[in-house]
Amino acid sequence: MKQVLVWLGPLPIFGFGMMLFVAFLACTWLIGRRAEKEGIARQHLYDLAIWIFVGGIVGARIVYMIQYNVRLQDFWKIWEGGLVFYGSAGGGLVGYLAAYWFIIRKHGLSTWQIADILAPAIALGLCLGRIGCLLNGCCFGHVACADCPAVHFPLSAPPRYSLVNAGLQTTAGFTVENRETDPRSLVTAVEPGSAAEHAGLKVGDLVTSVDGFPNDLKLLEVYGSDDQLARLQQALDRKPDHVLWFDDSTGTRSWQYGIADTDQFQAALRAARQAGLKINVYDFLWDYLTYRWPRGEGRLQLTVARPDGTTQALPVFEPKTLGLHPTQLYETISMALLFAVLLAWEPFRRRRGELIVVLMLCYAVHRFINESLRNDTSKYTPLGESLALTLSQWISILIFVAGLVLLILLLRRPVDFPSEPPVDQSAPVAPPPEVKLGEA
8 A cells, every 4th residue: 555645844843832841741740749649649630730731821821911912813822922920820720629629529639738739840830931931032031231141032032022112222233224216225324243243234235135035125005094095006006915904993904015116116105195195115124024034033144235336145144132131041040949949848847738838928029029120011000100010010919918828827727747746645654664772
């Protein structure tokens, strides 16, 4: 029988999803081992792990979408980043309550006992998960000072877009001028010490190709009503390349035309102005770096025309962002230390539930401090400008208070692990040996 092999192409493996999977495997193995030490069947905790994991992912995604105004149809795009731990804690709690109803209560398991089994695994999951955040480029920090540890991200990572939009850096180490008379990009500035400068890019160069694509296309983006765009289409006798967006509330549409010929571009520009359309003009290089940069790609290759008339293909270079506080690594290190603390605390605990309380208190303090170094979160001011904190900082305060409440409740409970074994009062006590006078 003849076998047919169909090659569907390479399958990308994203660092964020990979570390999420590794964290799930490691944490599931850990809670299974810890359950056996507590005299609980592994299978019960494995079932519980699935409920908590699914609930945690859903909760983390929902909180992220609320915090960053993500569209509902993008719910599944977790490979782009977008999980908030506190959301996963809430979703995981919902998953636990569901598992309690279907699994735990049937086997008479203690919630405090299970919480202590899970506590070190949660710290381990955070430790591994933040490595995924580093690989993905999400959860990044502010620009680091010269003497601070720093991490530089490639062009495809989210920090680049945030820093460029904030005006803190250029897109790829240089700036260009978009001109209506020439579709080629004119380099107007090159950052000193940047990868672009090391590659030989100079002020006054005309970029003629970008990663092998000719840079001879001028992009004309127009905004207006359907009637205005119809008049423009009749004047040009051509359809737009594609529709970027359409606002139903205002009836405003945005169309983009790609025109290489200078005379055609000038004619389109005049027709757009006569139709009363709003106009945005940019070139292929700007559009490529801003909107169409390949995911996961960090290298850039330019061919330039020098002012003296010569053409030169510059060597491939890798633009990087400014140095940012490695907040992802800070949390990885912090959670690794907390994981060790929880394991060291376990032999000395007096009551079940102490480990989860320690986790809540320590993580709340860490997250509140680490959040102040992050640059990807917005601040909220429900109590005024003087108390502007991020959503995660407000939740950190609530988690810390909840941890204190649980600590008080634990201290009021009987001791589960006494420091000395209790004395059995019902057992007979042997009399002391009789000592006779005169005996040595």
